[in-house]
Each structure stands twice: as C-alpha cells, then as structure tokens.
Amino acid sequence: MPFNPVVLSTRKLKASMLENPDLANVKLLSEDYIGIxxxxxxxEAVNDYVLFTSQNAVKSVMEQGYRDRLNVKPALCVGIKTKELLEANGWIVKAWAHYARDLAPIIIQQFKDKNLTFFSGNIRRDLLPESFRANGVVFNEFTVYQTVLRPIKNVNKVDGLCFYSPSAIASYLQQNNITTEVCFCIGETTAESLKGVAQNIVIAKQPTVEATIQACVDYYK
Structure with missing residues (x-):
C-alpha cells in the first residue's frame, strides 16, 4: 500500500497552499498554535531608517495608522515576506536578509552612520540590539505586538510536524510530546529550539511558510 503521511502544520494555511497538487499524497492538517x-x-521620535524583523511588526504599525508617516523612511528588514509587504505598502527597502544574524553586519558596515527605529515583538532575540550597542549604532525601539501561546492537544496520529517559530514549538510541547515525528522547520533558529527534543529535523531551503511545506513535500516524495 502507498504511504500517505499525515502532517500537522502549527499554523493555519491558506486554501491556495492546501490545493497544491504536490500535496496529493500528503494529508496536511493545520492549527494555529500561536496568536499575535x-x-x-x-x-515618538522616528530616526533616519526604520527596521522590521517580521511581517507582524509591519502589520501592527499599519493597523495603528502609522503607515503614511513611516513609509517615507527607508527600511531595513528580516525576511523576504517582510520585504514584499513593506514594498507593497510604499516603503523603499534598502537592505534585507533572511536572518537577523546576516542583516546585522550589513547594517554595521553600510548604515552605521544612520540612526534606526526598530519595531519589534515582545519575544525577540537580542542579537540585533547587542550588535548595535557593540558597534555604536544609535537606535530606539518600539514593541508593537506580542505573541500569545495557544496550546492545543493533538488527537491525530501524525508523521510530520511543521514549525515556523520557537514560540510555536513551546506552545505545541505544552500539550504534546514529539517522538518519531519528522519536524519541518522554517529556519535554523526554530530548528535550534528542537535540539534535545526531536530526532528528525528538516530545515526549509528558505525561511518561508511555502518553503517549509515544500520541504515536507520533497521529503515524502
């Protein structure tokens, strides 16, 4: 009999993603394990450049009516999806990278003389602020969204799990264990959170939801 794996995405997926013909042999379930x-x-004072490390920060700024005030400022960002969202709403993105660790040296080398305004979430790594302080980059920061865990007991037997953030992993583990499931991770930071927890970890080629689902498809081909 053919093997038709069951995979749980810890984030609700768009219908267009579920209709992907490449998923014909994969039963894909999805639930939101975190909320924003x-x-x-x-x-207050906005500096020369604005910095976003997620789409959620951009969405929060726009929801609160600051888009037209801020999109006249050149932007720096983490993530291709963040870049696309910024550009679709009038920003000029001067530099971006898939990961904060890759953006930090770009900012230090190319934008050290520019003051930054950083829009972030309540759960963020200290990599960028520490790099800025160590290298004399002037910045101020606004916390514009918070991540809320939504642990759900998984009652389905699954072969794989898709994770898109360390927070989603923390939420999932509040109600569930990981044993033999293959864990598909959006990026290296998320994968690091599974060390010592999961045995089988696959990292997407690019840190996007689409690439994470594609990693799942490729694995089970």
Whole structure:
C-alpha cells in the first residue's frame, strides 16, 4: 500500500497552499498554535531608517495608522515576506536578509552612520540590539505586538510536524510530546529550539511558510 503521511502544520494555511497538487499524497492538517496581538504604542521620535524583523511588526504599525508617516523612511528588514509587504505598502527597502544574524553586519558596515527605529515583538532575540550597542549604532525601539501561546492537544496520529517559530514549538510541547515525528522547520533558529527534543529535523531551503511545506513535500516524495 502507498504511504500517505499525515502532517500537522502549527499554523493555519491558506486554501491556495492546501490545493497544491504536490500535496496529493500528503494529508496536511493545520492549527494555529500561536496568536499575535498588536500592542498600542505612541510613536515618538522616528530616526533616519526604520527596521522590521517580521511581517507582524509591519502589520501592527499599519493597523495603528502609522503607515503614511513611516513609509517615507527607508527600511531595513528580516525576511523576504517582510520585504514584499513593506514594498507593497510604499516603503523603499534598502537592505534585507533572511536572518537577523546576516542583516546585522550589513547594517554595521553600510548604515552605521544612520540612526534606526526598530519595531519589534515582545519575544525577540537580542542579537540585533547587542550588535548595535557593540558597534555604536544609535537606535530606539518600539514593541508593537506580542505573541500569545495557544496550546492545543493533538488527537491525530501524525508523521510530520511543521514549525515556523520557537514560540510555536513551546506552545505545541505544552500539550504534546514529539517522538518519531519528522519536524519541518522554517529556519535554523526554530530548528535550534528542537535540539534535545526531536530526532528528525528538516530545515526549509528558505525561511518561508511555502518553503517549509515544500520541504515536507520533497521529503515524502
């Protein structure tokens, strides 16, 4: 009998993604294991450049009516999807990278003389702020959204799990264990959170949801 793996995505997927013919042999389930809540903030001094490390930060800024005030500022960002969202809403993106660790040296080398305004979430790594302080990059920061865990007990026997953030892993593990499941991760930071927890980890070729699903398809071909 053919093997038709069952894979749980820890993020709800768009219908167009589920209709992908490459998924014909994979039963893909999806649930939101984390939620995002936008945080109100008072936009004080805005510096020369604006910095976003996620789409959620961009969405929060726009929801609170700051798009037209901020999109006149050149932008720096983490993630191709963040870049695309910024450009679709009028920003000129001067530099971007898939990971914060790759963006940090670009900012230090090319934009050290520019003051930055950083829009972030309540859960973020210290890599960028520490790099800025160590290299004399002037910045201010606004926390514009928070991540909320939504642990759900998985009642289905699954062969694979798709994770898109360390927070989703933390949420999943509150109600579930990982044993023999193959874990498909959006990037290296997410994969690091599974060390000592999962035995089988596959990292997407690019840190996007689409590439994570494609990694799942390729694995089970």
């Amino acid at each position: 809540e936008h945080l109100a903030f008072d936009l």
